Amino acid sequence: MAFKLCRTDTQELSKKRTRPLSLAGHVGFDSLPDQLVNKSISQGFCFNILCIGETGIGKSTLMDTLFNTNFENFESSHFEPQVKLRAQTYDLQESNVRLRLTVVNTVGFGDQMNKQESYQPVVDYIDKQFESYLQEELKIKRSLHNYHDSRVHACLYFISPSGHSLKSLDLVTMKKLDSKVNIIPVIAKADTISKSELHKFKIKIMSELVSNGVQIYQFPLDDETVAKVNTTMNGHLPFAVVGSTEEVCVGNKMVKARQYPWGVVQVENEHHCDFVKLREMLICVNMEDLREQTHTRHYELYRRCKLEEMGFKDTDPECKPVSLQQTYEAKRQEFLAELQKREDEMRQIFVQRVKEKEAELKEAERELQGRFEQLKRVHAEQKSTLEDKKRLLDEDQSSFNKRRAAAQLLQAQSLTVNGKKDKDRKK
């Protein structure tokens, strides 16, 4: 079975050209997919579903019906001031497959008066999961194969069964999310719509999505075994679902259904609603594809945008490939320059403050001096005033004394003159 390989098969060429080779017997590497699958089984799988819809539209019931179990649910109030997200994780097992399922529900979606910011908490949550994965990937010592993947793999968007068209809240929210997550729109509580209305409703919804450029998840068509099924299913979107965990006796079987006075809506009856289709598509056929799309498309887009935001590039302005080392070096220099600039600034500010303080102190000193001078002046003035007064007073006193002395003298003189007169008369 030997065949000659041509002489030109040197190492350079053979690195680029890979020739197909035929095997002479059973080698055994066809067990490779099994080896890979066995490893995955022992590790377990992760699947994260995000349910967006108004309060009371049936998100929790649908999850219960989908996974045939009773997750712990509590009814939410209609008076939440803001949209919140509540995530719950469950470990499910079926035969030898262990699934870690995380169901994230919106709480209070569509309840507020002003719904402009309603989509933001949802976008933030999705981004946060991408961010933590990116952080793990960028770590130096990382353990990606052990990482609990919390990124949202599928987003079920619950459309109210108005029968007319999508609400603007729906369009706005889906538009914000279509590049971040795989959106699968479903019409909730579909037993309120008649068959003919449903058909028109579906067409209207799809055309509105298309005309608004919303990219919903398309079931993949590249694998021949499922391409046919997926194409048919793509035509049935959005799925009109009914959820119920209660069982009703129909015929001689107990089936999941909703009992009305006028009849019984069977959840798993394909004529009644599309629940079975949803379960097929979401879990049985495309779960792996949803996970793959999330990782290779949505996550890569997020990562690319985030890194570009941080200033990393693959090529520099002249379109030459920039190695990571250059980018790191440039970033490092930038960072050091920034540090230096900040240090200089701080120093300048410090010097400035010192000067200001000095000036202030000088000013205060001057002021103080001025006041002192003034006080001295006032004091001197008062002193001189007082001295003047004293002088005056002294003068007064001395003149008074003089006058008194003169008066006394006069009195004394007049007395002696009168005495003399008296003496003269007596003679």
Place this chain on the structure above:
Amino acid sequence: ISHGHGGSHSSSGGSTLLGYIGIDTIIEQMRKKTMKTGFDFNIMVVGPSGLGKSTLVNTLFKSQVSRKSAGWARDEKIPKTVEIKSVSHVIEEGGVKMKLTIVDTPGFGDQINNDNCWEPISKYINEQFEKFLKEEVNITRKKRIPDTRVHCCLYFIPPTGHCLRQLDVEFMRRLSHSVNIIPVIAKSDTMTIEERQEFKQRVRKELENNGIEFYPQKEFDDDMEDKSDNDKIRETMPFAVVGSDKEHQVNGKRVLGRKTAWGIIEVENPNHCEFAQLRDFLIRSHLQDLKEVTHNIHYETYRAKRLNDNGGLHPISSNDTQESNL
């Protein structure tokens, strides 16, 4: 799509399933996807010339993967330094496509002075890690990064019957931390079964004394089951193999073997040599694990070291003119 009957188990801290959902179909979905993408497998053969490396590889993969198996009728000289030659082929079996790359190392151990002959090999291995790392850190990444990293290194020990040579110990000591080394005893038809057992024991002892961890490494055993399986394998390693691509008639069947004057050595007969065990171990049970250990452990070690060096990346290939001193 037909559904099998699934069980309704309740796992610890989980919820009880009340019927079949179809979660276990994810196995089938995953299998289909991996079959579509195909696999890469890169195996390196190291050993002095004439030990039957190319023949063994051809026997393993049942095809003319290596061009040297036509015997020694070649006009090539033994290279003066160790060269690295890699050849890629695409083989398909049972719907599974595999791109198999054999990296040959002619010149290893052939010179008079074999100092540092492992260096070109070590450099090649690190270059493949570097290539992968560069792709991984790109902003816009390829959907599937081409994997040229060496997943497995078959080290050929000459059947001296005594013990390991210094070259063997040196090589394996230096490279066991960057690649999965599987030592094999080549041309083992030169030893009797007893001689073979003794030789293997001595080799194992020496490897242990020198702290050489060959694949499957004890420290990477996942759980008790893994440990017991791998312990059994570790007890039989290094596999004593014989390679041949010629078929002979034995008991009415055509078998691969070597015809000698005293009998036919059947390659796939477990009583004659351990080739079948090596093949089953390498290809049928641990191929995926080899790739995973390379990716999750050896590559991560390389990456962490690179990113830690001076807080940045510096070029390691010699054609980079920029030498940075970060």
